[in-house]
Amino acid sequence: MVVIVILVYVVIVLFDPYGLLKQGMKRDFWVCSALCLVSFGIAIELSMKWSIPSPSPLIANWIKKLF
Numbered sequence: 001m002v003v004i005v006i007l008v009y010v011v012i013v014l015f016d017p018y019g020l021l022k023q024g025m026k027r028d029f030w031v032c033s034a035l036c037l038v039s040f041g042i043a044i045e046l047s048m049k050w051s052i053p054s055p056s057p058l059i060a061n062w063i064k065k066l067f
Contacts, residue, residue, distance in 0.1 A: 001047040002044065002047050002048060004047075005040075005043045005044060006044075009036070009040050009043070012036065013033075013036060016032060016036070017033045017036060020032055
């Protein structure tokens with residue numbers, strides 16, 4: 001499963017951010033690359049069946065503090 005995720009992301013990176021760089025959109029390229037790196041990390045964690053902590057208790061505590 002990990003190999004499939006890596007191959008899919010190689011294809012995505014070759015077409016999406018590289019096309020932005022060829023068009024001269026450097027800022028968009030860096031934002032797209034950063035988001036692609038974050039999503040790649042999450043996809044690898046999910047494919048390895050590692051547990052990802054839920055942010056919902058933290059968000060619930062913030063909401064309670066606001067009210």
